[in-house]
Amino acid sequence: MPESSTSSLRKSQPVAQKRTIGAVLFPEFELLDIFGPLEMLGVLPDYFEIVTLAEHADPVASTQGPQTVIDRIFADPGELDVLLVPGGRGTRREAENPAMLDFLRSTYPKLEYLASICTGSGLLAAAGLLDGRRATSNKKAFAWPQTLSDKVSWIPEARWVEDGNIFTASGVAAGIDMSLALLATLLDDKIARRVAEYTEYDWHRDSSSDPFAKLAGLG
């Protein structure tokens, strides 16, 4: 990471409010679902502090193997401004885990923004947080979150969907595009563009353009 560039991303004026970004983890979470968005927000340490949260204090293993250390547990989550919920194979179990659903339900009213990636939207749906809203999810597992609530308007062709203060992204890498849109909302578009350039990421800015929906026969 270029040092000169890191400082160029910093604000010259003091930041009025530094936000805390909570990353919800559970066994068999999908690596890129969460670490893509955490990269995009995490390169701005003057604006954001990242904390990992899980039901228990032990490190949590991803579907792909690597384990992440947990900073806070659901029973004592502290203050959070934004919560990110990844997908992954573990969502099938977590959608029936009262500790997860209670945490999401009790935390959401205190948040500025809630965002999910991939099948993480299934957890939001299971917690009832998407009722009456538009949302999206992974294109190859699109049927699954629909089984969790019949009160959600699921959008098959979307890179991500914003409805009020809830962002839901499509599969895995779509979370990176969504997180830059979230960043543009939290700060401004110019800094989101600079973060994309800094990370050499080709940001797909059009949330309605979704080639993967077509490939999955949903478009």
Place this chain on the structure above:
Amino acid sequence: MPESSTSSLRKSQPVAQKRTIGAVLFPEFELLDIFGPLEMLGVLPDYFEIVTLAEHADPVASTQGPQTVIDRIFADPGELDVLLVPGGRGTRREAENPAMLDFLRSTYPKLEYLASICTGSGLLAAAGLLDGRRATSNKKAFAWPQTLSDKVSWIPEARWVEDGNIFTASGVAAGIDMSLALLATLLDDKIARRVAEYTEYDWHRDSSSDPFAKLAGLG
């Protein structure tokens, strides 16, 4: 992660050789540098096992904050087939860390492939492993790795560079594109395309197309 899709990525025949992918970590590594490539390889558990390695056994904190658990230490690395070396602010210190450079030098001759992302190529250069080769690095910190060896042909305009069994990627997100090219080399192009589709990632397949070099005034 769609379960049906996971199984569709598995080979119907037994895999002759399951490869071990080592992910080298150090304090202040860049999150997406390593977790992008580990996602792409890690969705194929029938082909690859991922292990994290560091100088010491304690969890290692990224530049962005989250800490990763270490599976193996440099002094006892076990068998490794492919080694991935991320960049991040910590590379400035690690380029002068004998434990890191000795590990890279002693491990490389036993590897099938070695790959770096972003300023990780600076560590390979400092270890002398890029001498006589072509390589690339982060576009906003391109001058730094050049200070570490005058025997490397640094390519400014490249999404990634392959030279023999060493792959070097440009900044951060470029590592995802490189890892899919590495996957195509290790297995085949068809499965790399399927992994890109599975992770809803728009794979930039042309290693010579590098808009970020132009943006950084290097193109």
